Amino acid sequence: MVKRGLKSLGAGAVAALLAIVIYLAALGCFIALMLLVISMEEGGTTLTNGTVPLTEAMVLLSQGSGFSSGVITLTIMPLLLTVMLIAMVAVLAARMGTSVLGYAAGLAIWEGVNLYLHMSLAQGSVSGVTPLDESGMVALKCGIVFTIGYAMAALPRSAAVRAFREKLWPKVSAQVRRTIALGVGMAVLIVLTLMTIALVTVIVWVVLDYDGMGTLFAMLHMGMGSRIITTAAMVAWLPNFMIWALSWVSGAGFSIGELAAFSLWVGQSTDLPPLPVFGLLPSPVTSEGLRIAFVVMPAAFAFLIALTMILMRRGFGLAGRMRGNGESFMSRRTVLELAYPAGACCIAAALVALFSTLCFALSNGSLGTGRLAHVGVDVTQSAQTIGHGVALGLLAAWLCALIGIAGYFGIRWSAGRIRSRGVRDAKDGQSSSGTAETGGTERSSRSFRSRAGDIQSTETLSRVARSTTRP
Secondary structure (H helix, E strand, O other), rough: HHHHHHHHHHHHHHHHHHHHHHHHHHHHHHHHHHHHHHHHHOOOOOOHHHHHHHHHHHHHHOOOOOOOEEEEEEOOOHHHHHHHHHHHHHHHHHHOEHHHHHHHHHHHHHHHHHHHHHHHHHHHHHOOOOOOOOHHHHHHHHHHHHHHHHHHHHHOOHHHHHHHHHHHHHHHHHHHHHHHHHHHHHHHHHHHHHHHHHHHHHHHHHHHHHHHHHHHHOOOOOOHHHHHHHHHHHHHHHHHHHHHHOOOOOOOOOEEEEEOEEOOEEEEOOOOOOHHHHHHOOOOOHHHHHHHHHHHHHHHHHHHHEEEEEEEEOOOOOHHHHOOOOOOOOOOHHHHHHHHHHHHHHHHHHHHHHHHHHHHHHEEEOOOOOHHHOOOHHHHHHHHHHHHHHHHHHHHHHHHHHHHHHHHHHHHHHHHHHHHHHHHHHHHHHHHHHHHHHHHHHHHHHHHHHHHHHHHHHHHHHHHHHHHOOO
């Protein structure tokens, strides 16, 4: 037991240490290369002295703790680096093995290294880079990052999740389980579609406004090597730009502090900092039809995904089930067939709203104080715009399915009424013809009987006449 506990402690500590060391080494090498290239092209040698403090600051920034350097105050998380760091923790934890003891040991190592970086950065004021958060806040933010990465590796194989799958989950009805799974799958498809729209939007910005970025490079007298290396560095904030682009496409827009506001209708800026990436920011859309198409895009894609999931066989298969359903529209089975897709749409709408709110909140930050204190989107407005659009698309898909099923039952009911009326008319015609034939037969028999009586009377009279004429 003791040996097993020591092994778990060692596995967690090694996973955390390897993750932070690999991340530090890779990030430090890139920053050293970037500063070296800029120094060589600018003719100076002082920039390379900032490699260590800038690396420490970027490690903390990628976990949510900003820093200041002169007039610059940077708190915008490079979300691509954050995702890579979480993924590295998850991969190494899964490789080394996970346990409660391992998590505790790994968290202690992780917190120790990050607090050391924070103290080193705070004490090295000669570099000009100063952390903004206190040590307690740094420990909290770094602990959250490590916990997310470790949980991604530990939860799928944990005993609690296994017990839930084996004992509690089977007790839920199969249709409810399927509804939950399809609702989550629907939400994932919608999120992936929205992220694709955002990425395409950023690519279009780059293609259309590449000249503006080149103009800013020329104003800063940056050489080709500096342009390439700084552009590669800006990729760390690509997810942030994608989230801002999604807000822009949906109509909510984003702002660069109080100096610039960008939306489908407005694209104005005054006295922006000379950052080359700001040359890619979009202009307003002049076409009214194109603006409307952009605004309805989230709702339209949500509608198509939900309708496909509701009707197709791999989803709820409502089209095939209704064709084989011999009951009426208001039967209990039909109501349940419509209720399950409605529940899945509600689950998908809630998950998309929650995810979009989290993404919008994480993408924001600041580039300074005063007029640059807030850079990014209005979280409430953007989340409402995306959430309402997606919810409207899901509701429209369910209503279309409802109308289609109601129309199908209406047509089937009308066809049944017409068919029953035809059968009733045919039966009435057969009964009337049968009555006529019976009456004719009775009249023929009565005529035959009267003719037979006449013949019999004639024969009787003949016999009487013969008997009287005899002598």
